Amino acid sequence: MPDSGQQWHGSPESVAYKPGKGVFITLLLILAFAVSVIGYFFWYIPTVGLRSIHPALPWLLGAFVIALSAAFFGGGAFILNAALKGRVPFYSPSLRWLIMRLYLPVMAIAGGLLKIPKIRIEQAFIEINNQMVAMMGRRIKPERLLILMPHCIQFDDCKIKVTRNVRNCVGCGKCEIGELVSLSDEFGVNLFISTGGTVARRKVYEEQPQAVIAVACERDLASGLQDAYPLPVYAIVNKRPRGYCMETGVAIQDIRRAISELAGRP
Numbered sequence: 001m002p003d004s005g006q007q008w009h010g011s012p013e014s015v016a017y018k019p020g021k022g023v024f025i026t027l028l029l030i031l032a033f034a035v036s037v038i039g040y041f042f043w044y045i046p047t048v049g050l051r052s053i054h055p056a057l058p059w060l061l062g063a064f065v066i067a068l069s070a071a072f073f074g075g076g077a078f079i080l081n082a083a084l085k086g087r088v089p090f091y092s093p094s095l096r097w098l099i100m101r102l103y104l105p106v107m108a109i110a111g112g113l114l115k116i117p118k119i120r121i122e123q124a125f126i127e128i129n130n131q132m133v134a135m136m137g138r139r140i141k142p143e144r145l146l147i148l149m150p151h152c153i154q155f156d157d158c159k160i161k162v163t164r165n166v167r168n169c170v171g172c173g174k175c176e177i178g179e180l181v182s183l184s185d186e187f188g189v190n191l192f193i194s195t196g197g198t199v200a201r202r203k204v205y206e207e208q209p210q211a212v213i214a215v216a217c218e219r220d221l222a223s224g225l226q227d228a229y230p231l232p233v234y235a236i237v238n239k240r241p242r243g244y245c246m247e248t249g250v251a252i253q254d255i256r257r258a259i260s261e262l263a264g265r266p
């Protein structure tokens with residue numbers, strides 16, 4: 001926390017970020033069991049009628065169900081391995097596609113049924129997404145990286161407009177924007193303070209970065225990651241000592257680490 005004269009105590013609305021891969025993995029295992037049981041019934045019940053049409057049809061249907069299950073479990077095992085080891089033998093964009101388009105929505109539904117807070121699933125999703133993005137092993141030029149910060153990170157009483165030009169910040173230390181500008185200068189990375197999702201999307205469209213480092217709350221990050229796909233986005237959950245959307249913060253060392261991961265810089 002910069003020298004704002006205040007300690008960072010948090011508030012009832014502030015949710016500490018605890019990466020929750022365990023939630024994701026547990027849900028995956030429960031789902032695997034559920035899919036096996038449901039898959040068996042979906043195979044067994046029609047076979048009674050199919051056999052009367054042709055004796056080979058139940059086997060064809062069985063082969064189809066097994067292929068479908070194998071694809072589901074194969075993807076799940078791959079993600080599980082990524083979650084546990086932080087690395088997979090090879091990276092494929094389809095892995096990220098599986099997580100974004102299939103596993104997250106399914107996990108969210110399963111988590112809802114099991115009364116697991118959505119935020120825990122989003123945290124797990126963010127964590128695994130970041131591992132995948134880091135695994136891409138791309139050495140992106142710093143100038144093709146874009147750091148997207150939400151406007152709520154700014155000190156509430158600051159009269160300086162930083163959303164059009166972040167360089168207007170005079171670095172008074174009352175919020176972290178000054179430090180972010182210094183980091184942007186140090187690495188030559190683009191930095192943008194966004195007033196909302198539409199503005200952020202427009203900035204991404206204009207800049208055409210190769211990767212984005214985004215800071216926001218879990219909900220915005222989870223939906224933003226899906227919107228931005230296939231653009232790789234390294235997501236960092238913000239601090240919320242005053243609750244959502246007001247004088248939020250970010251750990252500068254997390255941004256530094258993200259730049260290092262993506263640009264291969266120390």
Ligand code: SF4
Nearest residue numbers: 155158169170172175
């Ligand atoms: S935006 Fe810059 S000038 Fe304004 S409070 Fe934050 S650090 Fe100070």
